[in-house]
Amino acid sequence: MKMRMWGLAVVLAMVSAVPVLAGGIEELKSFASEVTSARMDFVQSVANQKGKVLQESRGEFEFARPGKFRWLYTKPYEQLIVGDGVKVWVYDKDLDQVTVKELGDALGSSPAALLAGSNDLDRAYTFETLPREGDTDWVEAVPKDADSSFEKMRIGFRKGNPVVMRLYDRLGQVTTIRFSHLERNPQLPASTFRFVPPPDADVVGDR
Numbered sequence: 076m077k078m079r080m081w082g083l084a085v086v087l088a089m090v091s092a093v094p095v096l097a098g099g100i101e102e103l104k105s106f107a108s109e110v111t112s113a114r115m116d117f118v119q120s121v122a123n124q125k126g127k128v129l130q131e132s133r134g135e136f137e138f139a140r141p142g143k144f145r146w147l148y149t150k151p152y153e154q155l156i157v158g159d160g161v162k163v164w165v166y167d168k169d170l171d172q173v174t175v176k177e178l179g180d181a182l183g184s185s186p187a188a189l190l191a192g193s194n195d196l197d198r199a200y201t202f203e204t205l206p207r208e209g210d211t212d213w214v215e216a217v218p219k220d221a222d223s224s225f226e227k228m229r230i231g232f233r234k235g236n237p238v239v240m241r242l243y244d245r246l247g248q249v250t251t252i253r254f255s256h257l258e259r260n261p262q263l264p265a266s267t268f269r270f271v272p273p274p275d276a277d278v279v280g281d282r
Contacts, residue, residue, distance in 0.1 A: 098204040099214025102232040107196060112139040115257040124247035142178050143268040157270040164270040173272045175280035190237065205229065211238065
């Protein structure tokens with residue numbers, strides 16, 4: 076169950092070319108200011124301290140700033156995470172269980188807040204531009220919240236779009252999320268970010 080809840084902490088990002096910017100920090104802030112909504116596919120893997128992959132999953136992601144997102148795992152297990160701007164709903168289909176949290180409590184300084192939250196990034200993170208690797212610009216974000224489940228996050232940008240995130244937790248595990256088929260600023264209907272628990276599901280948390 077713990078492994079399958081990683082998407083709540085991770086949570087996101089974006090296929091059009093833009094001028095190459097000076098570095099990872101500039102690319103991140105430009106993306107945050109220019110992209111108000113997006114949809115994309117992702118592949119996520121979790122590795123332990125020795126680099127052994129413990130879990131791999133894939134799915135689809137959509138967001139609309141600030142704080143609205145839909146993160147759907149399709150393989151190997153189906154799980155849906157929806158942020159409606161007020162609350163975050165996590166639906167585990169196999170367990171037929173819904174977990175509800177206040178948006179602020181759920182996001183905190185998570186990757187979801189970094190990519191789908193407000194544009195006030197400096198309030199929650201300390202940033203550092205990392206060396207460029209091939210055609211990818213990197214930025215490191217360290218949460219200012221000491222209670223964050225992540226020690227740091229690294230985001231790789233290519234032609235103005237995030238293509239990979241690496242999340243380093245306090246147990247030495249590394250979660251890598253690779254994004255593809257990113258579409259900037261699509262028109263997303265309001266229903267995308269609305270979740271109604273199934274009638275027979277067990278709902279845990281503050282509705």
